[in-house]
Amino acid sequence: MATLDAYGPPGNLDDLDDFGRKAWNKFISDTVDEAVQGPDPRQVLNDSPRPQFYNLTGTDTASDVQRASITWTAFPRIIKITSVGDLQRWQRADASRDVQDEYCEWSVARDGSGKITRVTFTCEGPEYWEVLAQTNPDKVVDLYRAFISPDVRKEDLFSPSGRYQPRNKWNDSTSHGAMHLIQANNTLGAEIELAAAATIRRVLNGQELSTEQELVNCSKYGAAERNSDPHIGAGVNALARQKADISLADPVGLYFDDLSTDGWETPDGSDPRSYWTYVRGDSEHRVRAVYEVPQAKGFAVGDITIGGRPIEFGAQIADFITIRLTGLACRFNSSTAQPQTACKEFPAVDVRPEGFGASAFSTSGRFLDPRPTLSYRSSRAT
Template sequence: MSTPFKQFTSPAGQAPKDYNKLGLENQLPQFETDWNNDVTGWTEAAIIGNPWSGLYDAPRSGYYNPLVEGYGPDTPPAITWQPFPNRLWTFFYNNGTAVIPQLGGKAMTLQQVMELTDNGQITINDTLYSLYDPDKKGTLLQLPVTRCPSIDWQGKYKDFSPSGPRGWLDEYCEWSIVRDANGDMRKITFTSENPAYFLAMWRIDPNAVLGLYRDYIDPAVQLEDLYLRYTADCPTGKAGDPVIDPTTGQPAYDTVNKWNAGTACTPGQFGGAMHLTSGPNTLSAEVYLAAAATIMRPLSSSQSPQSLICCAQYGQNYRNSDPHIGFAANGVAVENRISLTNPIALYLQQPTNFSAWKGPQGQDVSQYWRITRGTAKSAVNGSDQILQAVFEVPASAGFSINDITINGQAVDYVWVIAQQLLVGLSVTATPISSTPPSSPCVQDRVNGLQPWPVQLLPLDLFYGQSPTDLPAWLAQGTRNPFALVVQGADLKTTAATARIQFSNPGVTAQVTQFLPDASAIPGQTNSGGTQGYIMTITVAPNAAPGLVTVRALNPGEADNVSAADHPWESGLALVPST
């Protein structure tokens, strides 16, 4: 028996609180409409899967859209995992067995890995090693290339990814640290909140996002600090200039601005953790992974999280999150169809045992932990829906976070606290009468390869390297340049032979350039080969509002190829209501 469902709501029901706090209640209806469209698009795309460039990854009929079918009757306990970055533990420590070429084949110590996690870099034997090194000041650490069925420590290595000033915090939880003059930790801000929420809010009114930054990060934040800016001269702008979004007429939002970048924070100057920034830490990726995990795989490939993720190829192996999420969701999908529980988000959970947290004289320190965004015990299954939390010990306490112990271990690194935390998501299940048949492991398609659309965005944002995963706004009566990023396009495609089609007859595209090599895709961590179509999209004044599906045809395909022979992708475009 399903429960009718009409609208996806904001994570932890935060939007009404935010807009009321900001005094912008009149903007809430548009945000809620936009958010519902965003999540609907991601849901539809997740169910479609990848029939274009992969085999045995579509469709995901074990995942349902609650707007169409209603929600099922059962919401089991949340799927949870620890937020410390397990890939750092695995690739650089692994109980002393990791092989790091830059260290002469030796492993780091656990303490060194904890220091690396807090800072993104570490000096060993007078050499600076980094996880993110855009200025090339040190040695960028590397990872083994072959990680399935297990790690090949003696094989090839490649530069660490995901990149970014907090890229290594890829467990859907990131943090920022304020230290005092002695270098001791005073405040740690944890966030599991997705960037799409802020991107969606910014498209309506950048000042709303500014207000949240001033409330939750620092009153010194200026609107210009949040502008996305070009990092190099390009066809749409010069280095340092704001990236203007032609669909809004406003500068675009920089998700990794100076107040939301890195793990170090100096109040009044820079740093903070407003929302997630690491490439894989997106809500669209979470939905996509959950749907991918519903496909049954051969029994021999379903015995462990590692074997299943190697077979199904969702997410990134050796994370605490993706392999565990997929394995747990797959287990539920044996006897159920599933959908992520509304409100869909990644949620921090309260520390598991505050009684083990002690001040230097054994005092209780639980009062220094506070939930700043989201709520505790508010989910239908009783789990927490925390988006942001702060652990802060004021100077008046007479001690710092470093003087605290947890289970007798000094909190010299955030890792010690992260071991006491969990991040979680929930699914709602609809029982089925029999287990779905299994599919072979995912493979790259060789014959019949078609372009897989993965990101559509205004051309300015493409060159500005925006990580947005929101559907592009195609407003009625407009004509603007866009870029469609795909995987698997025929590299012999030209502007003359390229064709982009939209399901809405009021939306048409004229390709002006084909790029055989385009930028990486939000939500992916392997920066796989992508291609791009530069085009002008024209939207008729009477184009029907709503989500629009899209497909990119190979040069040899017929214009009227059926949807069965060349499927349409969802979640990338929207004609907004006026």
């Protein structure tokens, strides 16, 4: 098979013009190349390079290629395991987008009585919107008006200097809309870095690591308590242990896999799955979904029950959503890459006071991506 001409936009969306598509390809290609190289070994030990990860536009994909879909539950597991009972975890998950860290975020609309009428879910990475905003800002405004509210104004989305604000009044809560992901760890850069880091095989004391928790705790490519990070890492590493070359399928992105409605009941006996609609992305790469009952039906989302309990939170629906990424593996049993024989480590560094720069940190104290226009986290580790 030939190399890929260019990486396409997530969901094969058609928002970008020709220049925007070129900018997007460069962003993904550069991010993949950086992930292949890995971190500076003087700053991070036992985590680079990653020779089993490759760029689809620079290396051909062999004829023995296999696709591997990796799926996980959208509800944030960290909230689940730190809550007392379902009611508390649903309340906490619906309270803030900042805790929705499984590459899926949502916003809930209610009627005057507080009953849920619509829940909107998104898994679109913020980097795509940064590129779109830089290359076609008017298109950003049009999309917000189409999917969030006709009342959106350009000044709501852009700073006085013209810079796009991902956390704007229409995309910063669980009640006023969700255009794309904003949680700090929910980025495509983090997805790519996680996948690349997971291609490193680890052998400790003569035993090769293979379980989800062994790998995530040793390789430190994400949070061990999440649904997504350990599962993605283990799925990728299983391919790496077959001595294959690995990449993320084009178009690179996070996608909705499915909604299961087992145990759901509607007032009129209609299929509860029929009210789940994908509204953005092609049929194989869906990045936006809405759960809403048509007004003509005479009942609302809040009248539907799950396990006998009415839907009172968007989080109840998130329990039944799965998110997906797709990897590619080829050249099985051909890689000569040697496993690391130690876990990822951060060596002690003597940092002098003048070495600090405020611009190197976000307001939460986390490192920012060094690229000036795409300051999103490239790591899922907390």
